[in-house]
Amino acid sequence: MAQKSEIEWTDATWNPVTGCTKVGPGCDNCYAERFAERWRGIPGHPYEQGFDLRLWPARLRQPLLWKKPRMIFVNSMSDLFHKDVDRRHIDRVFETMEVADWHVYQVLTKRSSLMRNYVRARYAGGKVPTHIWLGVSVEDAAHKGRIDHLRQINSEARFISFEPLLGPIGNVELTGIAWAIVGGESGPRARAMRPDWATELRLACQHFDVAFFFKQWGGARPKSGGRLLEGEEWNGFPWRIVPISIVQELRT
Known part of the structure; x- marks a missing residue:
């Protein structure tokens, strides 16, 4: 972690x-793949296997070791609901999240029907x-x-x-x-994002x-x-869905 x-x-x-493996145009220039493949073939490195799918049972209980509440992005370097991830492994990930309930977990997927x-x-x-937030990439x-x-x-914490x-x-x-995050692509082959696409989503969020x-x-x-849209920074965060017991810890 x-x-x-x-x-x-x-x-x-x-x-x-x-x-992981690619499932749409959003995956074409994947930052995680680009990072992992730098280390392919280096013995003993966590990404010795590059971006090939790998389960890490030894990491399953890591959040239990963190006593201070945190927001934790689950699988920034993969997709928990990849079709080749064993369901028992997913069960153990959820068991850890359920037990270590002083954290907020952000689970993001492109395999939306499998997550559902x-x-x-x-x-x-x-x-x-x-405290388990479920999200999709679009x-x-x-x-x-x-x-x-x-x-x-059936969740109040969808993003x-x-x-x-x-x-x-x-x-x-x-x-x-509850929450929408908008951003353009980065990296050596980044495709440009038009301002009106982002503004369209800002207005939709305002409406809903x-x-x-x-x-x-x-x-x-x-x-x-930079991060300015229409001359402003937009740092909206869904505090209303954060469990009351850990709001203050996360704000500090």
Whole structure:
């Protein structure tokens, strides 16, 4: 687990799974793949296998060792709901999140139907614990269906990452969504994000009362274009869904 994350909307990362495969245009220039493949073939390195899928049972209990509450991005270097991740391993990830309930967990996927089906079965129609946040990545209008899958989960803590934003989203139904993160692509082959695409989402969030976080314009490096949208920083965060018992700890 990373002790500190450079990702603006979380505190730390936890990777009980690493590696993935591509499922859409948002994956074309994957930052995690680019990082992992630098180390392929180096004996003893955590990414000796590059970006090939790997389960890490030894990491499953890491959040239990952190006593101070944190926001933890689960699988920043993979997708927990990849079709080749053993369901028993997913069960153990959720067991840890349920036990170490002094943290907030941010689980983000592009395999939205698999997440929906798993969560429905695990909680048997009941609500997902409010400290486990479930989100989907949506890069363009063609993948808005992931939002529909997310809204079919019984949770108060649903979020969307529109990153990298590769095209206009258009009309979008955000009822029941707590948080939206918008950002452009970064890296050597970054595709440009148009301002009107981001503004369109900001206005949609305003209409549906969704906390709006503008992460970056992107470019050759994540910070290349800065974070200002319409001349302002947008740091919306859904404090209303953070469990009351840990709000103060996370604010400090």
